[in-house]
Structure formats: C-alpha cells, structure tokens
Amino acid sequence: MADIKLLLTGATGYIGGSILTQLLQSELPIIKRIKVTAVVRQESQAALLREHGVNAIVFSGLEDTELLQQLASEHDMVINTASTFHPASAKAMILGLAARKKQTTQAVHFIHTSGTGSIADLPLSSTYLDNRKHSDKDDTYSYLKKREEEGPFPQRSTDMLVVDTGLQADVKTYTLMSPTIFGVGTGHFNKLSIQVPFFMRAAVEAKHAQVIGEGASIWSDIHIDNLSDFYEFLISKILSDEDVPHGKKGIYFTETGEHTWMEVSKAVAKAGLKLGALPTEEVEKLSLEQAAEKWVGGNLMFTELGFASNSRSQADLAKELGWTPKVGLLNLEHACLEEFRAVMSETQKDDKLLTKANVAKKVSEGKSD
Template sequence: MSASSATLSAASTLFSVNILITGATGYIGGSVLTRLLGSGMMFRKNANFTALVRKQEQADLLSTKGVNGVVFAGLDDTEVLRKQASQHDIVINTASASHLQAAEAILLGLADRKKGGKMACLIHTSGTSCFGDNPVSGIYRDDNQEIIHSDNEPNTIKHQLLYAYEKHREETHPYPQRTTDVFVMERSEQLGVRAHILCSPTIYGIGTGFFNRLSIQAVGIMRAARRDGYVFVIGQGAGEWDHVHIEDLSSLYELMVDHLTKGNFLPCNMTGMYFTEAGHHSWREVSERVAKEGFRLGYLPSDEVREVTLQEAKEKMGSDMPAELLELGFASRSRTKAGYARELLGWDPVKTRTDFEESFAKEWEAVMQEIA
C-alpha cells in the first residue's frame, strides 16, 4: 500500500481525530482554534484538541474551553514537539512560519505516528512575503511586474513551479520563512508525511481567539503612528499585496481539516502550497486608510502620510525587525491566486471590499484599547 493510500485508509476509518495546534494564544492560531471548536462539520463531533502553550494560566483557561493545554518551553523544545506530534492525527502549526527546527520536530513526530499506520498530516502556516520582491534594496526583482502566482494552474502542478520558485530564491538569497517552506515541502516528501502549507497575505480584522486578537501589518503602522503623530509609508508605497479577513482564513483551515478527516486526498508536500487571497491593496492605500481613520477618530493630529526610507521605517518599527522582513512585509509586491482553496476545498470568502475598508476603524479602536 502506498503512503498516500495508507493515510487515506487510516483517515476514513477514524472514530475520533486528535488535533494539535501550536500558536493557539496568537492571532491566527487562536482564531483557528475557536473556529474548529465551534464547527458544525462532521469532524467536530469526535475531535479532541490539544494546544501547546508557554504558561500554566493559558493552559488553565483553555481547559475551560474543552482544550487540553500542554505547557512547554517554546519552539526550541523540539523533544516535546516531536512527542506531541506523534500523538495527533493532524498538527496545525501557526506558531512560527520561520522556525525550521520546530517544523522538523513536528514532521518527525508525525512520521513516528505514521509508522503505526495512523493518520499523520501537517497544516503549516506561511506567508506571501516569501513571494515578494525587494523594490527598495534591489536584492530581488521579478522580471514580470504583473506576475500573479497561482497554486493550481496545470503547469504549476506538473512542474512544481511554486516549489521551484522558492527553491531558486533560496539559492540566491535565503529568507527564513521561505527556507522553512522549502524544508517542509522536501522533508515531508522524504518522510512520507502529508504536509499542506497555507500561505497567507495580509490578514486583517479582529481575531476570535481567547488571547491576542490583533493583526500585524496595519496594526504595526497604527502603533508607530500613534507614537509619532503621523503615518509612514516606505517609498511611494506602490507595491501591491493581497489580503484576507481572519474569519475567512479560519474557515479555510476548518475546510482543510474537514477534508483531511474525511480521507479526501489533497495536493501535498512538493505541490502542497495553498494561497488564501480574497482581495488586494497597495501599501500606499493601507497607510492612507490608517491615516484617514486615525484622524477621523481623533487618534492622530492630521491625516498626513510621510514617505520614509527603509532605514527610517526600521527605526519606527523597532530595531529587532530585520530590514529585509520589513521590506518584504511592508513595501514589496506579492500577488497570488487561491485556486486550490476555491476549487478543491470549496472555500468561498464572505468578507467584501467594504469589510476591508471598515476594518481600519475597528483595528484603530482595538489598538487604543490596548494602549489604554
């Protein structure tokens, strides 16, 4: 029996499904967890959830929600990661997109589980900064500035173009998140474990988790603007990205779990990259909307947007953020098409352009509550 058919056989005969989630106290992981807990899909009736957390009080709170909270030392605690992964059918890794050692420990644990003929699947979380260019530093520029990366075009599946693209980028200039993507695709193939990477663009909206509910990119700009009194944009802000609402994204994780527990085979490993776009924006638009809503709500003295250099932006966002990450995450062009999600999983995002535009006011209010 092949590795894939063995996995499908195991999945189709499951009476219960054990799901492990990392990053459950975070923005993505917390929202995914609450979505799964409240799911009306078939898997929910017999699903058991475990979450790895760093504090006992977090584990205690999760236990009141029907989740087994396991306290561990963090992602460097690879022994615990491997052991816990070996005890679960599906591992949803939302804790870090760039911690390669943690990803390997999870894959090794799933491989241990698979040896017993049990279901062993990974849903790994990544981001589309891996596909962004470097318009400021010039480290990398796509020859085709109109390119939109697709996960389900026939030639993509046949020639594994997304894997090849990331592999090529790594050979010329490594980037930790992309390094981890490539590793997960290659190592899962070697181990015979099914790995699926959900690669998301800008995620917006207030989360639904029990802990952190704030996003990263727009919120980061808001915090800096509140401190400085004006909103910045790197250069002209011409780079375009996609976006997805956190609730739509959580529903995609739910759909994937549903398909996996039903034994439906989904592209994985070398062809297992799933994009999650549901709209797009420019960085100039993001900064202008942050400024407009911040001024309207009385949080900023004006709706001014100042163009700054990459180094100036780095100083505003904190010296701990690498310049390359800042450039890829706040200035690059990265466009994608979520074909797999829509065609294979039946994903149908419900949030609209209006929801994106209205999210800036809601996130401003959440940021101000945090500051208070």
C-alpha cells in the same frame, strides 16, 4: 466513531487562536470529532484553554523538539502556527507524525502556517524584483527552491524543509502561505496581526499616518475570519478523505484581495481621524532608511520586506476545492476601524506595542502573535 486527535501550536497567537475558536465552534460533523491538544508557555494560558475543552500542555517552547516529536506521535494531525522561522520544531513534529502513522497505519497530516513573505521582492533596494501575481496552481515549490538558491530566507527555508521532510517521512504536508492578514482575531489572547496594526501604532506615535516612498508596491490580503474559515474548510476536506493536494503540490495561497501600501496608510489615516486618534488624514512619505530607523531600529531588509515589497498571490487551489470566502469581510478599509479601536484599547503596552526592537524580532522570527 473514533475521535480525531489534533495538536496545535501557537494557540495563544493571532492566527492559531482564531483557528482554535473556529474549530471549537464548528458545526461540521467531521470537525466536531476533533479533540484538540494545544501547547502553551504559561499555566494561566493552559487553565483558560482547558475551560474551553482544550487539552492544554505547558511546555518550555519550540526548542523542546523532543517533547513536540513525542506529542505529534500521539496525534493524527498537527497544525503549526507558532513560528514560520523554526525548522527544527517543524521537522520534529513531522517525524512524530511519521511514527504515529507507522504505529497505527492510518493517514497523518501536517498543516504548516507560513506567509507570502517567501515570495516577496525587494523593489526599493532593487535586490530582487518580482511584482507578478503568483498562482498556487503553478509550480510554487520549484519557484521557492530557485529563490532559496539565489538567497536563503529563514521562512522560505522552513517551507522547503516541511515539504521535503514530509516526502521523506511519508507524511502529507499542507503549507498555507498567507498574505497580509487584517481584522481583529477571535482567539482568547492576541487578537491583532503585525503589519496593519503596526502602521496604526506608528501613526499614533508620529501623529499622522506614514508610508515608505510612494507606497505603490502591492500585497495580497485576507481577513482573519476568512483565513480561519479556510483552515476549517481544508481540514474538513482532508479528514473526509477527499483528494486534497499535498506535498509539493500542497502549497496554498490564502488571499481574497490585494492592496497597495499607500492604500493601507490612507485607510489607517482615515480610521485614526474618525476615532480621534489622529489629528489629520495626512500621510507622510518616508525613505526606506528613515522608516527602518524610526520603526525597527535600522533593519533595512526586514523593513522593506514587511512594509514596502510586492507579494502578490492567487488562491486558485482553494477555489478549485470549493472554498468560497465571505464577501462581507473583504474590505480592508472598513476593518481598519475595528482594528484601530483594538489598538487604542490596548492596556498592556509593554507586551503589545511593537517597539523598534520588538517589531524587528517578530518579523524576523515569523511570529503570528
């Protein structure tokens, strides 16, 4: 049978790297037929991926939309994990897939990696209040569109563009909106996410864990291994020509549980004390203004959105398709120990530590790495 050509962006990131490992190690016959092309920024990264059977191509970045469109036109599927805030590159790859479909008359697929920041509220500033749990069986597209009309948000704007461009170009799109992701990744490069490790780094600097306000707001969550497993599961369903919701109905939440921010801070404090990284299990309560100044150089909106908002989701579509998460990976508190060890072992501090300027940049650009 013919190979299935897949283009992956973000292979050096936390999510993309873990997905790549999952696909390369898969025992599913349909997944074994996939030949992966990954775009990376450095030759050293490309060389390492080539050693693992990946066709790695060095490019200048997501701004090179001409190259991305050309590469997409040579592939049957694209998994976009590089950035949730870069509409031009997403559109270019969808248009490239449309050209591929026209040339081959075969189905093409675009899997877009987004986050549930697109449905998050801003409760402390009372800018927007919404702490209900959203099901992906509801009309998520219309909800996102309404939120955009009330106030544009770059990640959500890209989500809308992906769906709309796919419909216009007759390309099946699948938008995976992930909540807080925890656990150590399995990729060859970045192995840590943003939110929980950031709380750990901030705690080490302050010598105790911290939280904004009472930490009562709630986010859904998922372990990175469960998330990678769902990507593999969804891809296998798509490639097996099963009836998989796409387009406006193909917006998936990828959660397995939920937490309050206080629960995260307490888990960080407990893990830090156990590992000797913190002298106490104390959790300091900061005002939004204090946290923004200490953590991200004063950016109130992104501090509240990333570390104090409500973002509750329910993965009903995944369950209807037959996906079953691995139960042993559902405990965030247990995973904090593993993550804290990884944070403590970081050696390239200039690259890895989320400084005030760096964390604001990463959160605002929707980086997974």
